[in-house]
Amino acid sequence: MRNNTVKLTTLALSVSFALILSYIESRIPTFVAIPGVKMGLANIAVIFTLYKLGIKEAVAVSFVRVVMVSVLFGSPVSFIYSVSGAIVSLCCMVLLKKITPLSEIAISVVGGVMHNVAQTVVASVILGTSVVQYYLPYLLLSGSLSGVAIGVVSAILIKKINLSRGR
Amino acid sequence: MAKENKEKTQKYRIDIIVILSVILVSLVAFCVMELTRKEGEVAVVEVNGVTVAEYSLLSDGVFPINGGTNVLVIEGGAAYFNYSSCPTHTCEARGKIRYVGERIDCLPNRVSVVIRGEGGVDLVS
The missing domain is CATH 2.60.320.10 (N-utilization substance G protein NusG, insert domain)
Known part of the structure; x- marks a missing residue:
């Protein structure tokens, strides 16, 4: 019973953490006018949950975040972009965490880049013309740079925050 | 300190390879774009x-x-x-x-x- 309450509270906190990060991100003006270039702050919450709580929990946090962000600040179209990016990125991160010795940082980079790749593919479908080859170099570069930053922050949080304390 | 740094580098070695190769791919793509570019009509x-x-x-x-x-x-x-x-x-x-x-x-x-x-x-x- 107590464990359930702890788990429920931790999950709820992770979701609110992800939501706050998404909101902060939406207030930061884009400094490069390429669609898809962004920090991906919310990925900190997803990576944190993935390492601290597990795969199922990370999927839950990611999915609830995407739905709530779209309802609160987005549109049906932005939902399609976010959900496809989130699914592909999370699948890649889970897979790499399981089968490779990569650390949080490289996993965050791959997650960020795959998020961009999925969104570019969706953009091609929505626009009815392939934009992948044109935007991919920009997104690979920005995705890897922001992925490193997000990965470093996540690694620090994973190391410093002890969820079982006070139990 | 130096030893600690070396251990850190060891730990993140594959990470560094993965990250640098992604950046390298994008830079090569930029170079190709830059070298082959032509004024459009x-x-x-x-x-x-x-x-x-x-x-x-x-x-x-x-x-x-x-x-x-x-x-x-x-x-x-x-x-x-x-x-x-x-x-x-x-x-x-x-x-x-x-x-x-x-x-x-x-x-x-x-x-x-x-x-x-x-x-x-x-x-x-």
């Missing part, structure tokens, strides 16, 4: 993936597109959007494009502008 406008108009880059002009959701300006051999009805305005911020293969996409309005070479043939992609 036409701006092709697509709405929902269908070509709706082609404008020569040689003659300046202001063209409303898609019933006025976006306004394309052609000026001195380059094309740019100076108005979009969407909330993000990314396409306006994108600035001018003039080389073959360059494009501006307005995702919310599904409007694209692509620069093509002679006769509208896309030589790059």
Whole structure:
């Protein structure tokens, strides 16, 4: 019973953490006018949950975040972009965490880049013309740079925050 | 300290290889784009993936597109959007494009502008 309450509270906190990060991100003006270039702050919450709580929990946090962000600040179209990016990125991160010795940082980079790749593919479908080859170099570069930053922050949080304390 | 640093480098070795190779791939792609680029001749406008108009880059002009959701300006051999009805305005911020293969996409309005070479043939992609 107590464990359930702890788990429920931790999950709820992770979701609110992800939501706050998404909101902060939406207030930061884009400094490069390429669609898809962004920090991906919310990925900190997803990576944190993935390492601290597990795969199922990370999927839950990611999915609830995407739905709530779209309802609160987005549109049906932005939902399609976010959900496809989130699914592909999370699948890649889970897979790499399981089968490779990569650390949080490289996993965050791959997650960020795959998020961009999925969104570019969706953009091609929505626009009815392939934009992948044109935007991919920009997104690979920005995705890897922001992925490193997000990965470093996540690694620090994973190391410093002890969820079982006070139990 | 030096030993600790060495251990850290060891730990992150595969990480560094993965990250650097992603960055390398993007840099190589940028170099290829830069080396093969050519001044374009036409701006092709697509709405929902269908070509709706082609404008020569040689003659300046202001063209409303898609019933006025976006306004394309052609000026001195380059094309740019100076108005979009969407909330993000990314396409306006994108600035001018003039080389073959360059494009501006307005995702919310599904409007694209692509620069093509002679006769509208896309030589790059």
